[in-house]
Amino acid sequence: MNILAVFPHPDDEIGCAATLAHHAALGDTVTLVWTTYGELASHFAGKPHAEVRTVREGHARHVAGLIGAGVRFFDFGDTRVSSSREQNAALACLYAELRPDAIITWDETSPGGSSHPDHRATARSAFDAITLARLPGILQEFGRPELEAHRKPVRFYQYGHYSPPQPGWPLVHIAVSEAAVNLGAEVLEFYAQFYGWKTGRENYIRDKKESGERAGVEYADKYFLRRGYHPALERLV
Numbered sequence: 001m002n003i004l005a006v007f008p009h010p011d012d013e014i015g016c017a018a019t020l021a022h023h024a025a026l027g028d029t030v031t032l033v034w035t036t037y038g039e040l041a042s043h044f045a046g047k048p049h050a051e052v053r054t055v056r057e058g059h060a061r062h063v064a065g066l067i068g069a070g071v072r073f074f075d076f077g078d079t080r081v082s083s084s085r086e087q088n089a090a091l092a093c094l095y096a097e098l099r100p101d102a103i104i105t106w107d108e109t110s111p112g113g114s115s116h117p118d119h120r121a122t123a124r125s126a127f128d129a130i131t132l133a134r135l136p137g138i139l140q141e142f143g144r145p146e147l148e149a150h151r152k153p154v155r156f157y158q159y160g161h162y163s164p165p166q167p168g169w170p171l172v173h174i175a176v177s178e179a180a181v182n183l184g185a186e187v188l189e190f191y192a193q194f195y196g197w198k199t200g201r202e203n204y205i206r207d208k209k210e211s212g213e214r215a216g217v218e219y220a221d222k223y224f225l226r227r228g229y230h231p232a233l234e235r236l237v
C-alpha cells in the first residue's frame with residue numbers, strides 16, 4: 001500500500017503520525033507531502049524566510065525519519081495555497097508518480113482544520129488532485145507525459161472529530177499499535193519542545209486510547225472518510 005499525508009505546514013502531520021508510523025512498520029510505503037515550508041509561522045516573526053524555511057524543512061525531515069516516511073515538498077508559499085488548477089495539477093502529477101492507495105489531510109470543519117486558509121486549501125487541493133491524476137491530458141500539460149494516469153480507487157481521509165459540526169462523512173477509526181502511538185507522541189514532543197507547547201505526551205496517548213475504546217481496540221486514530229470505496233465487511237459482528 002502507498003500512503004500519502006498531504007499538509008501545508010511541518011507540524012500539521014502530528015494528528016496522523018501514529019497512523020503513518022503504524023503503516024510504515026507494516027511495510028507500507030508512506031510519504032509525507034508538504035505544500036509549503038511554513039515560512040510565515042508567528043513563532044519565527046522577524047526571521048528571514050530562508051532561515052525559517054531551513055528550520056521547518058529540518059523539522060519535517062526529522063519527523064519523517066522517526067516515522068519511516070519519505071518526504072516531498074512543494075513551495076506554494078505560506079498563506080498562498082489556493083487549490084488553483086496549477087497547484088492541484090502539481091499534486092496530481094505527484095499522485096501519478098507515487099500512486100497512493102490512501103491519502104490523509106486536514107479536515108475543513110474543526111477549529112484546527114479551518115483556522116488557517118492553507119489547511120482548507122490544501123485539503124481541497126489534495127482531494128481535487130485525485131480527479132486530475134486520472135486525466136492523461138493533465139499529466140501531459142503539466143510536464144509529466146511519461147507518467148501513467150492514476151486511476152485506481154483512492155481512499156481519502158481527513159482528520160476526524162466527535163463533536164459537531166460534522167461534515168456528514170463517516171467517522172472511521174484506524175487501529176494503531178502501541179509502538180506507533182509512542183512514535184506519534186515522540187513527534188508531538190519534538191514539536192512541543194521546540195515551540196514551547198504545553199500539550200504533551202500524556203494527553204496525546206489518552207486521546208488515542210479514548211478513540212480506541214470507542215472502536216473496540218487499544219489505540220486508534222480517527223478520520224472522516226470522504227471518498228470511500230467502502231470495503232464490504234465480512235460479517236456484521
Ligand SMILES: [Zn+2]
Pocket residue numbers: 008009011012116119
Ligand atoms: Zn498548519
